[in-house]
Amino acid sequence: MSSPFSVNRPCRLQDVPGWDQETEVLVIGFGAAGASAAIEAASAGVRVLLLEASSGSGGTSALSGGEIYLGGNGGTPAQRNAGFSDDSEDLFRYLMMAGGPDADEAKARLYADNSLDHYHWLVAQGVPYKNTYLPQKMVEPVTDDCLIWSGSEEAWPFSEQAKPCPRGHTPQWEGWGGGRLLMDILAARVVELGVEVHYDSRVLALVVDDAGRVHGVVARCDGQPRYVRAGRGVVLCAGGFVMNREMVRRHAPQLMHNENPIGTPGDDGSGIQLGMSVGGAAIHMDEAFVSLPFYAPESLVRGIFVNERGQRFINEDCYHGRTGYHILRQGGDRVFLLADNACFERPPEFTRIDIAAVGETWEEVEQELGLPSGSLAESVDFFNRHAAQGQDPLFHKAAKWLNPLDEPPFVALDCRFDYAFYPHFTLGGLDTLPTGQVLTQQREPIAGLYAAGRTTCGLPRWGGGYSSGLSLADASFFGRQAGRHVATQG
Ligand SMILES: Cc1cc2nc3c(=O)[nH]c(=O)nc-3n(C[C@H](O)[C@H](O)[C@H](O)COP(=O)(O)OP(=O)(O)OC[C@H]3O[C@@H](n4cnc5c(N)ncnc54)[C@H](O)[C@@H]3O)c2cc1C
Known part of the structure; x- marks a missing residue:
């Protein structure tokens, strides 16, 4: 039997048969945003309940580098x-x-x-x-x-x-993945402050009155629908939507051509849908962090990217997520990273960046790639002439990364978006005030509704400017703002 509840349709207050549980602040999702919101709200002395769909704390925050x-x-x-x-x-x-x-x-x-x-x-x-x-x-x-x-x-x-x-x-942690340490510490603090946490509890719908105020949620706990009242407000910290392929197709279809969305199944967009179901505005839904982690090896930063017309399009010393953003805007399928013998090192295997062509001259490389005659070779020639003077008049790559690519053999690395490893997650989400209050299209706050983290469109909201650490900064800092505001003024 299909569920009568939907994240896309709120439950009317008058249809609530009775509250199964009551709290003052209800936090949805136990990642960095939810933990930070819960810590601040509990520290303000109010009763906090946290509902988490999975069987443990952490969300995508625990998978992260913790940076x-x-x-x-x-x-x-x-x-x-x-x-x-x-x-x-x-x-x-x-x-x-x-x-x-x-x-x-x-x-x-x-x-x-x-x-x-x-x-x-x-x-x-x-x-x-x-x-x-x-x-x-x-x-x-x-x-x-x-x-x-x-x-x-x-x-x-x-x-x-x-x-x-x-x-x-990054936290003091050996190896990749300091996010687990970060989340274990924040989760322990949540518990220490007396926050009641229910796992395996998925929020199915918001409960709203006729004036549009959010009063609580309907959640599936232990397989049963439960009505949970939140006297001061609900804080949606349920992650982004990169794992909801239908939402991705609709809002950020450019991402459909790559098979490396990163996150947990919890990034299913339900937080954003819950907010939208009561009039919350979702903004910049087409924006994403899309990375091509081609460094380290650092020496490859000395190489140059060209599109399938052989044209350069970026200063290669920028952040790898900015490179990914511009690669997606080149049109055509093929993108190459060109290196000479002096700067070439093989990228790590996980990047799936393979060698596409090798030659003793750039003309040979161009031919092997089947690019228009003179296109790639002229781009390299132009770059080399200026690099020799420590200049990059087109894209202003810093002098310390500028060397002519003139030591054979020459190589073109294949960075096709539909093949290489382009980890990506979404940046679009609910529009909120710095207090975490969710806004309508008219930018009016919705009473009783807050959000933080990737359920919102926060500080990171443009793929061309994303920097590592901005998502967790935004989730933890604005999670705290939301927790404090809902506890004291909700
Ligand atoms: C491999 C990897 C490395 C990364 N490294 C970094 C980094 O170093 N620095 C950085 O800033 N960013 C990094 N990111 C991105 C960053 O981890 C996330 O964007 C961030 O953790 C999002 O935090 P959040 O609290 O919004 O969501 P999450 O941490 O995903 O928490 C959301 C929680 O909500 C739960 N949930 C979802 N729907 C419901 C529902 N309906 N009911 C109840 N619960 C629900 C989910 O199960 C989940 O536990 C990385 C991402 C990945 C995948």
Whole structure:
């Protein structure tokens, strides 16, 4: 028998037969956003219930690198130890650029001014940071070091508008995946503060009155529908929608050509759908983090990308997610990373970046790829002539990455979007105030409804500006804002 409940259709208050459970604040989802919201709400002294669809805490946050984008106010201990001083204005300007044409100024300002405090909050919860610095270009440290360049801070055009500073902070953890440690620590804190947590409890629908106020939810707990009242409000922290292929097809169809969505089955869009079901506006639903993790090896940054017309299109020293964003905008299926003998190193196997052509001249490579005569060879020639002078007039790649690609043999690496490893997740979601209040299309707050993390469109909202650590920064920081607001003013 099909369920009478739907994330797309709210349950009317008058249809609730009776409440099975009552709380003051109800948090949906136990990832970084939900844990942070629950910690703040419980710390404010109100009763908090957390419902999680899966059988444990963590969500996609636990799969992650645990890297958080932090800085400002002179710098975190890690930044200062490494000799950097990070001005909040530079962080603000960077966040505004990273947010793209529709950056959320209020959120960027609040985060820039309070990011250092957020670092101290994370430490106070028990998150360990070794506060050491790794200067190399990398996706994520595999050692237990802390600070890395995790975005496009040093690359054009970002470097021109905000003084560059590394801001990716990873917890003290050996190997990839510090997110599990981060989530274990936040989850322990949630429990310590007396938050009641129910696992295997999927929210099926919101409960709303005729005036549009959200009063609670219908959830499936232990296989049974349960009506749960939230006196102050519901906070949706249910992740993004990259695993809901129908939603992806509708909103971000460009992602359908690659088979590497990353996340958990919980990223099914239900949080966004629940918010929309009561009039919440979903924005930038076409935006995504799409990465081509072609470095390390760092030396490949000295190579150049060309599209299937042999044209260059990006400064290769920018963040790998910005490269992915621009690759998707090239039209055509084929994209190549060109390297000469001096800078070539084989990318790791997991990237599925294979060799497409090799030659003693760039003309040979061009021919082997079947590109129009003169196209690729002329792009390389133009690049080489200027690189020899330490210049890149087209894309302003920094001088330290500029070398003519003139040492044979030459190689073209195959970076096709439908074949290579392009991990991706969605950035679009519910429109919210910095307080976490969910907004309608008219930007009116919906009474009793809050959201945070990838259920919302937060600080990270543009693939061309995404930087590692921004999603967890946004989820944890704005989760906290939502938890505090719902507890004190909901
Ligand atoms: C491999 C990998 C590495 C990454 N590394 C980083 C990184 O280092 N730094 C960074 O900033 N970002 C990183 N990201 C992205 C980041 O992890 C996520 O965007 C972020 O964790 C989202 O947090 P969240 O709290 O919004 O959602 P989640 O952590 O996914 O939590 C949502 C929870 O809600 C639950 N849920 C969903 N629907 C319902 C429902 N209807 N009822 C009840 N519960 C529900 C889910 O089961 C889940 O537990 C990475 C992602 C991946 C996959």
